[in-house]
Amino acid sequence: MSSMSFQEKSAWGTLVSLLVIGALYFSSVWNLWRAEQLHMAAMFGLSVGFTILLTVVLVGYHLIVAAISGGQDEDERDRLIGWRAGNSSGIVLGVAVISIVLMIIAGGMVDDPFWQQPVVIANALMLAVLLSMIVELALTIWFHRKGI
Amino acid sequence: MGGAITNRVRELRQRGEGMTQQKLAEAVGVSRQTIIAIESGRYSPSLEVALKIAREFGEPVEVVFELVTTAD
Numbered sequence: 001m002s003s004m005s006f007q008e009k010s011a012w013g014t015l016v017s018l019l020v021i022g023a024l025y026f027s028s029v030w031n032l033w034r035a036e037q038l039h040m041a042a043m044f045g046l047s048v049g050f051t052i053l054l055t056v057v058l059v060g061y062h063l064i065v066a067a068i069s070g071g072q073d074e075d076e077r078d079r080l081i082g083w084r085a086g087n088s089s090g091i092v093l094g095v096a097v098i099s100i101v102l103m104i105i106a107g108g109m110v111d112d113p114f115w116q117q118p119v120v121i122a123n124a125l126m127l128a129v130l131l132s133m134i135v136e137l138a139l140t141i142w143f144h145r146k147g148i
Numbered sequence: 149m150g151g152a153i154t155n156r157v158r159e160l161r162q163r164g165e166g167m168t169q170q171k172l173a174e175a176v177g178v179s180r181q182t183i184i185a186i187e188s189g190r191y192s193p194s195l196e197v198a199l200k201i202a203r204e205f206g207e208p209v210e211v212v213f214e215l216v217t218t219a220d
Contacts, residue, residue, distance in 0.1 A: 005179050008181075075177065075178040077178065077179070077181075077182045077193075078182075144181075146190065147188075147190025147191055148190070148191055
């Protein structure tokens with residue numbers, strides 16, 4: 001752990017938090033969906049609640065890491081890793097958003113109401129953002145471990 | 149024909165009385181993790197950092213870093 005930079009520790013903590021809280025969020029959404037209780041008001045409450053939870057967890061984690069190992073300014077390697085990981089996650093997000101738009105259009109063309117529902121679209125977008133963040137954090141860790 | 153950059157940073161750092169990775173990192177303005185990555189060949193630094201490292205050792209940059217031609 002001591003050979004890790006602050007940026008790598010930050011990426012690990014953020015990745016684990018996102019995976020756990022993201023899984024909790026989507027399992028709650030799935031349970032509400034199965035109970036036919038997933039409407040926009042419930043979804044809004046869920047997303048606000050989990051966003052606050054994620055923020056609190058990440059702030060707490062970064063405060064602890066900074067207190068134990070000290071903060072660290074980014075250097076050129078950290079910036080290069082951030083740029084390359086961000087570039088790849090941007091591509092993932094772009095492809096996911098275009099896919100969602102195509103599904104909405106296709107759903108409209110065949111009169112399938114599933115992809116016309118605001119809660120489905122909103123959750124698909126949430127999943128796209130979550131996936132792109134996971135890709136960015138995983139690549140950040142990979143580049144720190146394996147080199148760039 | 150490709151190229152790979154090798155370096156003698158660890159060897160030169162340990163020469164004489166030796167210099168810690170942390171001290172070299174502070175001297176050239178990068179993190180200790182970046183010095184570790186350079187020494188293990190996992191990162192090729194920018195020209196600016198390469199020149200700063202060479203200056204710390206009092207050697208020309210081509211003594212510290214070398215471009216090795218590879219077959220690919």
